[in-house]
Amino acid sequence: MKQSTFKEEQKVTTASNLENMEKQAALDIFSQMLLIRRFEEEAERLYRKGLVRGFLHTYIGEEAIAVGAIPPLREDDYVISHYRDHGHALARGIDPKAAMAELCGKSTGCSGGKGGSMHLFDIEKHFMGGHAIVGGQLPLAIGIALGLKLKHLDSVVMCFFGDGAVSEGEFHEAMNIASLWKLPVVFMLENNLYGMGTDVNRSRAGGSSIYGAAEPYKIPAVQIDGMDVMAVRETVNEGVAKVREGQGPVFIESMAYRFHGHSMADPSNYRDNEEVQENRTRDPIDKFRDVCIETGKVDGNDIALIAEQIDILVQEAREFAEQSPEPTAEDLYTHIYAEPEGN
Amino acid sequence: MAEMLLRDAMAKALREALDEDDRSFLMGEDIGAYGGAYAVTKGFLEKYGEERVRDTPISESVFVGAGIGSAMIGMRPIVEVMTINFTLVAMDQIINHAAKLSYMSNGQLQVPLIIRTVTGGGAQLAATHSQSFENWYASVPGLRVVVPATPYDALGMFRSCRKDNNPIIFAEHALLYRVKGEVPEEYYEVPLGKARIAKPGTDVTLVAYSGMVRVAEEAAAKLEEDNISSEVIDLRCLSPLDLDTVIESVKKTNRVAIVEETWKTGGFSGTIASDIQEAAFDYLDGPIIRINGPDVPAPYARNIEQLMIPSSNWIVESVKYNFGL
Numbered sequence: 001m002k003q004s005t006f007k008e009e010q011k012v013t014t015a016s017n018l019e020n021m022e023k024q025a026a027l028d029i030f031s032q033m034l035l036i037r038r039f040e041e042e043a044e045r046l047y048r049k050g051l052v053r054g055f056l057h058t059y060i061g062e063e064a065i066a067v068g069a070i071p072p073l074r075e076d077d078y079v080i081s082h083y084r085d086h087g088h089a090l091a092r093g094i095d096p097k098a099a100m101a102e103l104c105g106k107s108t109g110c111s112g113g114k115g116g117s118m119h120l121f122d123i124e125k126h127f128m129g130g131h132a133i134v135g136g137q138l139p140l141a142i143g144i145a146l147g148l149k150l151k152h153l154d155s156v157v158m159c160f161f162g163d164g165a166v167s168e169g170e171f172h173e174a175m176n177i178a179s180l181w182k183l184p185v186v187f188m189l190e191n192n193l194y195g196m197g198t199d200v201n202r203s204r205a206g207g208s209s210i211y212g213a214a215e216p217y218k219i220p221a222v223q224i225d226g227m228d229v230m231a232v233r234e235t236v237n238e239g240v241a242k243v244r245e246g247q248g249p250v251f252i253e254s255m256a257y258r259f260h261g262h263s264m265a266d267p268s269n270y271r272d273n274e275e276v277q278e279n280r281t282r283d284p285i286d287k288f289r290d291v292c293i294e295t296g297k298v299d300g301n302d303i304a305l306i307a308e309q310i311d312i313l314v315q316e317a318r319e320f321a322e323q324s325p326e327p328t329a330e331d332l333y334t335h336i337y338a339e340p341e342g343n
Numbered sequence: 344m345a346e347m348l349l350r351d352a353m354a355k356a357l358r359e360a361l362d363e364d365d366r367s368f369l370m371g372e373d374i375g376a377y378g379g380a381y382a383v384t385k386g387f388l389e390k391y392g393e394e395r396v397r398d399t400p401i402s403e404s405v406f407v408g409a410g411i412g413s414a415m416i417g418m419r420p421i422v423e424v425m426t427i428n429f430t431l432v433a434m435d436q437i438i439n440h441a442a443k444l445s446y447m448s449n450g451q452l453q454v455p456l457i458i459r460t461v462t463g464g465g466a467q468l469a470a471t472h473s474q475s476f477e478n479w480y481a482s483v484p485g486l487r488v489v490v491p492a493t494p495y496d497a498l499g500m501f502r503s504c505r506k507d508n509n510p511i512i513f514a515e516h517a518l519l520y521r522v523k524g525e526v527p528e529e530y531y532e533v534p535l536g537k538a539r540i541a542k543p544g545t546d547v548t549l550v551a552y553s554g555m556v557r558v559a560e561e562a563a564a565k566l567e568e569d570n571i572s573s574e575v576i577d578l579r580c581l582s583p584l585d586l587d588t589v590i591e592s593v594k595k596t597n598r599v600a601i602v603e604e605t606w607k608t609g610g611f612s613g614t615i616a617s618d619i620q621e622a623a624f625d626y627l628d629g630p631i632i633r634i635n636g637p638d639v640p641a642p643y644a645r646n647i648e649q650l651m652i653p654s655s656n657w658i659v660e661s662v663k664y665n666f667g668l
Contacts, residue, residue: 078416112449121448128415129448133439139405140440143412143420150368150394150418173402177409180400335450336484338508 017230018295026297029229031306032071033063033285036087038314039096043086043103043117046318047264052103054116059087061227061259064284065160065190066091068232069252073158073240078126078144080137081160083118084190084258085130088160092127094120096317106324113327114335134195135161135168142174145183145249156184156243158236164195166210167203175217175249182248186239187219189253190226196262197270214251226254227284230291257282344527350520352494353383353459356501357421361391364419364505368395370406371423371459380425381461381520407433407458411441411510414456419505427462427476427514441510442485453508457501462490463516463554463604464641465652473641473648475604477553478611480512481581487511487535488581492556494524496579499533507535516554536583540592544574547598547662550589550615552578555602555653562602562658571668581611589615590622598666600632602653607635629666634658 018026040058047056059066062084070079070091081088089099094110102109103117111121118132128144131137141159148155165171166189178185191210193200200208214221220242224231232254239250257279261268268276292298347355360367369384369391375398378385387396399406403424410422424430430437437458444452464473481488487509491497497515504511541556542563551559556577563573574592578585593599599619601612612633619631636651662668 111447111451114449115447119447121451123448123451129444129452131440133435136408136435136440139408139436140412140415142405143409143414144416145412146409147413147416147418150413151416170404170408173400173405174408176400177402177405335445335448337487338445338450338453338455 017234018291018297021297023297026292027302027306028071029067030285030288030292030298030303031310032067032091033229033288034306034310035096035313036063036066036090037285038310039090039100039317040086042314042318043100044260044264046104046321051322052117053105054118055083056103056117056264057084057262058260059084059258061279061284062190062192062256063087064229064288065188065226065232065254065256068229069158069188069236072233072237074155075126076153076155078128078155078157079160080128080141080144080157081130082134082137082162082165083130083132084162085118085120089120089122089127089130092122092125094122094125094127096313097320098122100317100321101324104321104324105326106321107327107331108320108324112331114331135165135170137161138165138170138174141185142177142183145178145185146181148184149181154184154244154246156186156240158186158188160188160190162195163189163191163193163200163210164203166213167195175214175219178249179217179219182246184243184246185249186236186243187214187249187251189251190256191253192256192258194262194271197266199270209253211251211253219249219251221251221253223253223255226256227282227287229284229288344525346523347494347526348520349491349494349497349515349522349524350381350383352498352526353501353515354385356498357384357387359502360419360421360505361387361395366417366419367421367505368397368418369421369423370397370399370410372399372401372425374398374423379423381517383520384423403429403433404436408436408440410456410458411436411444411454414454415444415452419455421457421459424458424460426472427460428472428474430458430460430476437480437486437510437512438483442483445509446485454510455508456510457504457513458511459513459515461517462514463518464648465518465554467643467645467648468641469643470640475553477512477514477581478603478605478609481584481611485510486582489513489535489579490553490581491515491579492519492553492577494522494526496533496539496577498526499531500535500579502532503535514553518554522557533579535580536585538579538585538588539577540588541575541577542573544572544596546572546596546668547574547600547666548589548592548596549573549575549600549602549658550578551575551602552581553604555604558653558655559602559658561655562662565655565659566662569663569668571662573662586615586618586622589619593619593623594626597626597628599627600634600658600662602634602658604636604652606638607633608638610635632661632665634661
């Protein structure tokens with residue numbers, strides 16, 4: 001793919017995008033997005049019941065980005081994320097039971113109950129963590145990519161971050177080094193227009209459109225509709241191919257909107273209800289479902305069946321989390337330090 | 344046994360890492376073409392090439408983080424931060440990431456990262472370039488803090504660090520690079536978390552680390568002239584800390600002074616003093632003395648800079664005055 005194409009093309013899902021897609025593949029995409037949506041809704045319910053504590057940041061409204069971007073990756077690729085990480089973890093194939101148990105602080109959680117919502121890990125699946133210091137995962141992604149390069153592997157690192165992270169110095173340092181050393185990084189910016197409660201236009205001199213920030217670092221960049229799962233998928237496939245060839249990083253800005261507050265503690269007073277409602281009409285799951293049905297790719301029964309299956313999965317995750325044991329007092333003291341090599 | 348500068352012992356330690364382990368590489372500011380700000384890696388770029396001796400942009404946070412990230416997938420990076428003062432720019436990566444990943448991932452991740460850095464004052468580099476923050480890092484669970492005082496220990500402990508799977512702050516005192524010491528040609532290791540009795544004695548225990556060890560040894564020699572026998576303990580590591588060796592010594596001498604280059608407020612000497620009185624209160628014949636730099640930023644002018652760094656005379660006077668010796 002030419003750099004100019006990557007920079008200029010605006011992708012939109014139309015029926016034609018689905019023409020060559022198998023029915024099952026379309027259903028998988030729908031199913032993965034719906035799993036995230038229902039998982040997050042259940043997590044919010046559990047938070048209100050007091051079973052999930054701490055900070056809970058849900059991904060509702062942004063599902064198309066994780067589902068468009070992560071499943072096309074190879075098993076030997078890596079994913080690293082920020083604190084709004086449930087969607088990325090589920091899209092990477094983390095068991096919803098282990099994720100829900102982690103949210104509930106149970107020893108069966110994917111981080112043993114020590115990480116919580118913001119710090120999901122599954123290293124076997126190459127899900128290298130949710131990281132909760134804004135921008136902090138960017139240097140780690142650089143390091144994973146450097147390690148891959150030194151090992152002469154053709155895997156790539158997909159690094160998710162939000163518009164807030166762009167104000168951190170580490171963002172610019174990371175972009176510079178990634179480009180300078182031609183590291184295999186896909187910079188996945190999820191621009192949901194607010195860094196917590198601050199409108200990106202009030203925090204960024206360059207305005208709300210960010211992909212141009214990659215240009216000084218000579219990184220090919222594109223801005224896409226992050227609520228359009230097929231647009232994300234196609235762009236990521238092109239971008240990943242480019243990175244895998246050893247041409248260095250690419251930058252993908254997915255324009256998005258989170259339907260709920262920053263966290264459960266946030267009543268969203270800084271944005272108009274009208275704005276929220278207007279964005280809800282762009283619901284990525286409804287949109288994809290409608291295109292699928294329009295094309296005759298799937299029908300209402302397929303959709304209903306998936307919805308039913310997802311509800312069961314999420315209820316099983318909730319039951320597993322509720323019934324799992326808490327960590328023991330001994331667990332407080334484990335894994336502070338690693339065992340010596342060879343042990 | 345050959346005599347070697349601490350600088351050369353470190354160079355030997357780094358060459359071993361690169362020769363013996365293809366997962367290891369060096370990364371940092373001016374370590375390659377320039378040869379290292381303190382000349383430890385002189386000639387390395389020519390020998391090992393720019394893939395394994397990586398000059399970085401002046402982006403401490405990202406190149407330290409890059410060390411962490413590469414360690415997360417099984418590399419064994421050795422990152423050099425030019426001075427410990429500059430590690431402050433990377434502190435988020437060190438404390439919020441390197442030190443936490445094993446714990447937060449419930450042991451799924453390891454971060455076998457050695458961060459080499461240069462600590463200490465006394466070279467007229469003024470307030471921003473003369474600090475010692477080993478004590479800060481030692482207060483963070485998940486980090487190891489290694490503070491060699493001799494060429495022998497620098498090489499021997501570095502070898503142990505290479506076998507450890509944790510993030511390590513390896514702090515080399517700037518004024519020790521030109522200190523000579525015996526280093527055997529045959530292979531040896533110095534374990535982490537085992538203090539060294541630098542000089543045995545019976546009347547008072549002097550606890551020190553890094554650049555303060557030789558100052559304490561000088562003080563011990565001066566006290567010897569007045570028939571006061573000092574036992575000098577070199578902690579070698581602040582984390583893990585070998586308190587047992589300190590306690591054993593205090594039980595024998597019944598008097599202890601802790602010497603530390605950094606500020607008294609928040610100094611690691613406070614932690615050690617507290618640990619000693621908890622473990623050996625009944626053995627103490629007097630107060631535990633903390634000899635730290637005063638709570639002032641380091642000045643440039645030589646005469647007043649020297650007033651803020653504990654000296655052997657300062658130790659001697661303090662021991663005599665406080666213990667009535």
